Amino acid sequence: MTQDAEVDALVRARIRGLRIAKGWSLDELAARCYLSPSTLSRIETGHRRIGLDQLTAIARALGASLDSLVETPGDEVVITPHHHPERGITTWVLTHEPGRQGMTVARMRVTKPAERGPDALRVHPGRDWFTVLSGTVELILGDRTILVEAGQAAAFSTMVPHAFGARGGPAEVIAILDHDGERVHLDT
Incomplete structure (x- = not known):
């Protein structure tokens, strides 16, 4: 998997994870970010590319920053003194x-x-x-x-x-x- 594909998959997983953590259905998030539920479903499952305007609207609806959605995880888990x-x-x-x-x-x-x-x-x-x-x-x-x-x-x-x-x-x-x-x- 290329780095771009890894980031894309990570962003989709974060969107779905945040939606579920808030207890929202696809319909509820779709209404909050002015997208159709089918478009949002295809975004979450990787069957549709995510446009910047869509990503911005989704982030705003979820109460997240764009940075937090696209940030790649750091390699350091263990903190060295x-x-x-x-x-x-x-x-x-x-x-x-x-x-x-x-x-x-x-x-x-x-x-x-x-x-x-x-x-x-x-x-x-x-x-x-x-x-x-x-x-x-x-x-x-x-x-x-x-x-x-x-x-x-x-x-x-x-x-x-x-x-x-x-x-x-x-x-x-x-x-x-x-x-x-x-x-x-x-x-x-």
């Missing part, structure tokens, strides 16, 4: 949206205490957010030290000089970082 022993951080990048407006979600295991001093504190545009899964994180924001315990979260402007580390043993966090936060904190 990135170890930074000098910083005491292991990172698993769970999702990554490229570009200036993209966000990255990462799981981080922090083993070293927060570094202190003016050279250790970082500043960059944007905001950082994290929640502590286990342990305690010491967050340094300017001249303040804040302890964030398991089950708590922190959100802050990254224009404030900041650093973080483990307090009293390893800590695990889920972090959401904007483009600048990803570049600074994950060294990507």
Whole structure:
């Protein structure tokens, strides 16, 4: 099967899968995207080519983006950790949206205490957010030290000089970082 045929089959399967997940019949989806039920049936079964205008109408009716319908699955299923022993951080990048407006979600295991001093504190545009899964994180924001315990979260402007580390043993966090936060904190 060629790559184009694989993508075509994937798009058709996604349309049918989303329709069924919503509990809609062919008639219900057809009415929502202004196509005949027979046309929609032939699209789902591969007996009719999908026009861009049809695909746009179907995506809109299903509440999906065109990108989500045509996106090819990534090869990576298993997420490989990135170890930074000098910083005491292991990172698993769970999702990554490229570009200036993209966000990255990462799981981080922090083993070293927060570094202190003016050279250790970082500043960059944007905001950082994290929640502590286990342990305690010491967050340094300017001249303040804040302890964030398991089950708590922190959100802050990254224009404030900041650093973080483990307090009293390893800590695990889920972090959401904007483009600048990803570049600074994950060294990507």
